[in-house]
Amino acid sequence: MRGLALKTAAALAGLLLLAAWPAAAGLIDTIPGVGSVGEIRRRVQQVQRVAGAAQRATAEITPRQEYYIGRAVAATILKQYRPWDHPAANAYVNKVGQCLALVSDVPQTFGGYHFLVLDSPEINAFAAPGGFILVSRGLLACCGSEDELAAVLAHEISHVQLKHGLGAIKKSRLVDLGRLLIREGVREVGSARLNQLTRVFGRSVGDITKTLMISGYSRAQETEADRAAVKLLRRMGYQPAALISMLQKMKARYPKTKVGFAKTHPDPLERVRAVRSAVGAAGFHPPAVRVQRFQNALSEG
Amino acid sequence: MRLARRAVLSAVVIGLLWAGAATAGTMSVTVKQGRVLEAPMVFGRLVGHLPYGARVSVLGRHGAFYQVRSGSLAGWMHRSALTTKRIVLTGGRVRSGVSGSELALAGKGFNQQVENRYRASGRADYTWVDKMEHSNNFDGPTLAAFARQGGLRGGGL
Incomplete structure (x- = not known):
């Protein structure tokens, strides 16, 4: 033997x-x-x-399909929220966000990372698949410095890279998509098949927007995104404690009833507890240069 | 003896499947515009772009970057922009017998046609999505300068 x-x-x-x-x-x-x-x-x-x-x-969501889904999710949200047409503010937010994306494990998505400020006093942010990230003026108002803005953007980038949005798509949609792809195969898509594909597409987009705007991610997903955000902040040279500072400010404005970000996010102090060990003991002392350029970029004038 | 024969056959199957993946000397660009950089640095200078589906020869590797060549264009690309899967783009027609994933890679499934139909439904407003995508696209050196001005030293700066 x-x-x-x-x-x-x-x-x-x-x-x-x-x-x-x-x-x-x-x-x-x-x-x-x-x-x-x-x-x-x-x-x-x-x-x-x-x-x-x-x-x-079961169909796999390729980066290219993720891009089209992300565009549709962002466009659906923008049907309900007005963008803030402030070129300097949007350029600045994009610079911070794109720096963070570059030092991440996925610096390039199919269509790239793009950031837009929403003209809304609500404290909220939405990370659509593929890298289309929307943050409200209400959330920016909670930030006192570039490091805190970076903490917010790093958290949203992490949701994209961890595929939390795509994970909200019901499995039955992916099975339907897989069957449609195989049935279509080598032929050009006829009108009937295109209608079916668009229906599956619309329902998939609906699954994601419902999660972003109504039910929110799970506590585990929020913790995962917070921990990944701390890594991005460190890699870029921002202070990780900015995330704790930001969460504490959000707590101060956390409404007693489930509206706005309270509807879609767990209590900020729970998030602080979950991420404290990753951040470490260092306090938050934002450098003057980054406080100043943050204030300059986001001023109304 | 039958058990030994089965174990050997399984090893051959696993070995042959693994060999197919390990000998990938070419890769495909899996993003809309693959950035080809002068050096393996995230804030590096851009030397050119490669479109989705372009094949590149892999000449080497440094960290998360591959040294690549495609025609006369040579440089470095981040692994997130490349795939070992072959992307077949043949004017919308794909060879028979392919899987759903290969069809998705080739542009079937959720694509511009589907987006156009979804747009027409009126459920979404793409005006600012298009603006977002086509503005504020900063290159590596611009972002590096922004980072340095803010006292940031990440990403090899």
């Missing part, structure tokens, strides 16, 4: 080496004790077909 196990182990090691050296594998046509190379190739193809069939049943 032991002799057989040793021979098997030796054969496995040899075969793995051969598998990684296709040129050498082409020199042999039979593997002793296993069978012909042709038989092995047929078995491999069978395994791949079974794996492919399972994959085809």
Whole structure:
């Protein structure tokens, strides 16, 4: 028995080496004790077909599809919120956000990261898939410095990169999408099929906007995004304690009833407790240069 | 003996599948406009763009960056802009027998056609989404200067 196990182990090691050296594998046509190379190739193809069939049943959301979903989510939100048409403020917010995105693990999405300020006193922010991030003037008013703004943007970028928005799409939509793709296959999309695709698309977008605007992410997802935000802040050189400062300011404005961000976010002090160990003991002392340029960029004039 | 034969066959299957992935000397651009940089640095100078689906030869690797060449354009691209999957763009027609994922990569599924139909439904306003996308797109050196002015030293600055 032991002799057989040793021979098997030796054969496995040899075969793995051969598998990684296709040129050498082409020199042999039979593997002793296993069978012909042709038989092995047929078995491999069978395994791949079974794996492919399972994959085809549920469509994967590619970066390109994520982009179109994200655009639609942002456009749906912008049907309800007015943008703040303040070029200097939007340019500044984009610079902060794009710096953070560049030092993240996913510096490029299909269409890139884009930030827009909403002209709303509500304290809120929305991270649409693909990197379309909207933050309200009400939320910016809670920030006293660039570091706190960076904390907000880092948190929203993290939601995008952790695919929390896409995760809100019901599995049945992805199964429907997979079936439509396979049925369509090589043909151009006819009108009936396009209608069906658009219906699935609309429902998927609806799943995400409902999460962003009504039910909110889970506590675990908010903690995950907060912890990832702390990493981004550190990588860029912002003070991680800015996140704690920001959450404490939000707590001061946390309404007693579930409206605005209170509807979609857990109590800020719960978030502070969950992220305190990641932030560390250092206090928050925003550098004057970043406080000043923050105030300059977001002034009304 | 039958158990040993099954174990060997499984190893061959796993080995052959792994070999296919490990020998990827080419990759495809998986973003709309892949940024090709002068050096493997996030705030590096841009030397060119490559469109979605473009194939690149991988010449080396440094951290999260791949050294690539496509035609006369050579430089560095971040791994988040590349995929080992082949993206087949053939004027909307795709070869038969492909999976749903490959079809999605080729532009089937949620695409511009679907967006146009969704826009027409009136449920969304794309005016500022389009503005967002086409304005305030800052390059690496501009962002590096902004970071330095603010006393930030991240990202290799």
